[in-house]
Amino acid sequence: MSNGNSHSPGGDTGLQDMNGLIEKLALGEIAMTKEEFVQKAKDAGWADTATVADDDATRASDETYGGAATVYSWRDEYGDVGPEVPELESQLYGGEFQMRSGAHLANLQLTVTVEGPTPIAPFRRFEDAGLHPAVLDNIKKCGYIHPTPIQAYTIPAVLQGKDVVAVAQTGSGKTSAYMIPIVSKLMGKGMKLRTRTTVAHPLVLIIVPTRELAIQIFDEARRLTYRSMLRPCVAYGGFPMGTQRDEMRKGCDVLIATPGRLKHLMEEPEILSMSKVKFTVIDEADELLNNDWADELDHILRGGDSNENPDHTYMMFSATFPRAQRELASEWMSEDDYVQIRVGRAGQTHRNIEQIIIHVDRDLKQQATFDLLYASPPARTIIFCNSIIAVDKLDDFLYNKGLPTTAIHSEHRQVEREDAMRAFKTGRRPILIATGVSARGWDIKDVSHVINYDLPQQQYGGITEYIHRIGRTGRIGHRGLATSFYNERDEEIAADLANTLKEMDQEVPDFLQQYLSDDGRIRFADDAGEADEVNGEDGGTAVNGEEED
Ligand SMILES: Nc1ncnc2c1ncn2[C@@H]1O[C@H](COP(=O)(O)OP(=O)(O)OP(=O)(O)O)[C@@H](O)[C@H]1O
Numbered sequence: 318m319s320n321g322n323s324h325s326p327g328g329d330t331g332l333q334d335m336n337g338l339i340e341k342l343a344l345g346e347i348a349m350t351k352e353e354f355v356q357k358a359k360d361a362g363w364a365d366t367a368t369v370a371d372d373d374a375t376r377a378s379d380e381t382y383g384g385a386a387t388v389y390s391w392r393d394e395y396g397d398v399g400p401e402v403p404e405l406e407s408q409l410y411g412g413e414f415q416m417r418s419g420a421h422l423a424n425l426q427l428t429v430t431v432e433g434p435t436p437i438a439p440f441r442r443f444e445d446a447g448l449h450p451a452v453l454d455n456i457k458k459c460g461y462i463h464p465t466p467i468q469a470y471t472i473p474a475v476l477q478g479k480d481v482v483a484v485a486q487t488g489s490g491k492t493s494a495y496m497i498p499i500v501s502k503l504m505g506k507g508m509k510l511r512t513r514t515t516v517a518h519p520l521v522l523i524i525v526p527t528r529e530l531a532i533q534i535f536d537e538a539r540r541l542t543y544r545s546m547l548r549p550c551v552a553y554g555g556f557p558m559g560t561q562r563d564e565m566r567k568g569c570d571v572l573i574a575t576p577g578r579l580k581h582l583m584e585e586p587e588i589l590s591m592s593k594v595k596f597t598v599i600d601e602a603d604e605l606l607n608n609d610w611a612d613e614l615d616h617i618l619r620g621g622d623s624n625e626n627p628d629h630t631y632m633m634f635s636a637t638f639p640r641a642q643r644e645l646a647s648e649w650m651s652e653d654d655y656v657q658i659r660v661g662r663a664g665q666t667h668r669n670i671e672q673i674i675i676h677v678d679r680d681l682k683q684q685a686t687f688d689l690l691y692a693s694p695p696a697r698t699i700i701f702c703n704s705i706i707a708v709d710k711l712d713d714f715l716y717n718k719g720l721p722t723t724a725i726h727s728e729h730r731q732v733e734r735e736d737a738m739r740a741f742k743t744g745r746r747p748i749l750i751a752t753g754v755s756a757r758g759w760d761i762k763d764v765s766h767v768i769n770y771d772l773p774q775q776q777y778g779g780i781t782e783y784i785h786r787i788g789r790t791g792r793i794g795h796r797g798l799a800t801s802f803y804n805e806r807d808e809e810i811a812a813d814l815a816n817t818l819k820e821m822d823q824e825v826p827d828f829l830q831q832y833l834s835d836d837g838r839i840r841f842a843d844d845a846g847e848a849d850e851v852n853g854e855d856g857g858t859a860v861n862g863e864e865e866d
Contacts, residue, residue, distance in 0.1 A: 355719030383532035419795030433656030439469035449504040485660035487788020517569035530758040555731025576613035602633035603642035670791035703771035769801035780813035
């Protein structure tokens with residue numbers, strides 16, 4: 318094993334020191350019993366696996382599903398804004414697991430490019446954005462003091478009624494960039510638009526690729542619609558259908574949904590009608606515009622009568638937007654009232670994530686992970702593997718060595734996925750092992766280390782997937798570390814990886830140097846087509862490749 322540099326999330330323990338240990342472990346020179354491994358984990362400060370309660374025993378009912386979480390309960394006599402409900406308020410905003418911005422927000426201040434028929438004037442303070450007072454109040458309760466760049470441009474664009482494609486770095490506040498103006502616009506009109514029947518008639522449809530992300534965005538919607546008549550609802554695979562239908566019948570003004578479950582619900586006209594939808598948001602749009610989802614998305618976007626609404630606004634958001642998906646996105650946008658907002662280069666990461674690439678042979682990866690977890694004090698860590706089998710094997714390997722792991726992949730039952738996420742968020746099991754594709758958009762407090770046990774293969778997203786995976790750390794002004802294991806099987810991603818490191822002034826290890834161009838220019842296989850603005854305030858020097866748009 319060799320590595321380009323050394324770092325640890327919480328100390329100065331060099332990764333170079335790991336070389337000898339990993340080799341020893343591989344050769345079986347350290348033969349410890351299970352009890353000794355458990356003791357070693359405890360001594361290092363990791364949560365004791367023996368005291369972690371069995372989640373099956375503590376699980377009570379459907380209420381443990383994130384989709385059944387309490388929302389503000391509206392009564393018509395409230396007028397425009399309802400009264401405060403302290404208990405709900407502390408649940409929504411007071412949680413110790415809610416993210417607060419870190420000290421390095423300035424690293425997200427990159428050059429913003431706006432393309433569209435009319436210019437967009439950004440605002441500097443939420444108070445100046447012309448938002449409904451109740452929304453402003455909810456923003457304060459969330460602890461958002463200054464808008465992030467994507468918010469400063471997207472909020473006015475949506476308030477002006479534009480269709481929007483927005484691309485900005487991971488963890489830069491894209492969710493509230495669309496949620497704030499939509500909720501604010503509807504606050505004044507919600508009453509008039511609302512249809513009181515047992516059939517859900519959402520005004521807003523937010524489509525996301527994964528279940529965990531759906532629940533997370535539902536939580537953000539619960540915060541931003543607090544004290545309003547707008548009732549958020551979430552629909553995702555694995556959420557029991559009975560509870561799902563009950564929740565929808567209670568009213569559903571803002572529907573957050575994964576495509577499969579949404580398609581299913583659209584086949585039940587006594588449950589859901591799309592006829593009132595005014596805003597359709599596609600989050601992680603490049604993923605959803607991908608071929609794998611094409612049928613579902615086409616059905617959803619064309620299937621409802623919402624498309625006939627001349628007032629309908631479409632919005633698409635992501636941290637990455639490869640060329641093919643950008644072309645597909647433009648098909649849904651209004652020709653003369655459409656704006657594209659990019660912060661930095663589309664698909665660019667940011668400087669709050671320190672990236673380290675270590676050369677690790679395939680058969681040494683388990684030991685390398687084990688050792689990496691001890692190379693610094695315990696920290697919330699997400700480990701990505703490329704297959705379900707690899708996730709399960711690594712989970713077993715680490716858990717049997719006394720480390721408090723949990724795992725998420727598509728073969729787990731939904732209740733297990735939600736338990737795993739809860740155990741990770743609360744720190745009961747601070748090591749989460751997952752297949753990469755499930756992790757887009759996750760926003761979890763205090764994730765200080767991401768490990769790419771496997772680098773994403775080209776056919777499963779390559780560098781785009783890498784950007785999303787490492788983006789689970791270093792969010793909203795916090796710093797984080799991303800360590801990736803590289804070997805010869807990863808050559809497909811090598812050039813984009815080397816250029817990504819160089820673009821962010823990270824050390825490019827010797828084994829990746831050959832993939833950098835001799836002229837010192839930074840090139841990506843799928844350039845984002847914006848050579849004009851990449852020399853931003855951040856001092857970035859990305860330059861387009863040959864394949865310009
Ligand atoms: N203006 C703000 N000030 C402080 N924190 C904010 C602000 N806006 C959003 N946040 C918080 O920043 C975190 C990241 O936001 P969000 O999940 O929307 O990022 P994102 O850009 O969608 O990332 P990704 O591309 O990974 O999905 C969230 O915890 C959110 O509550």
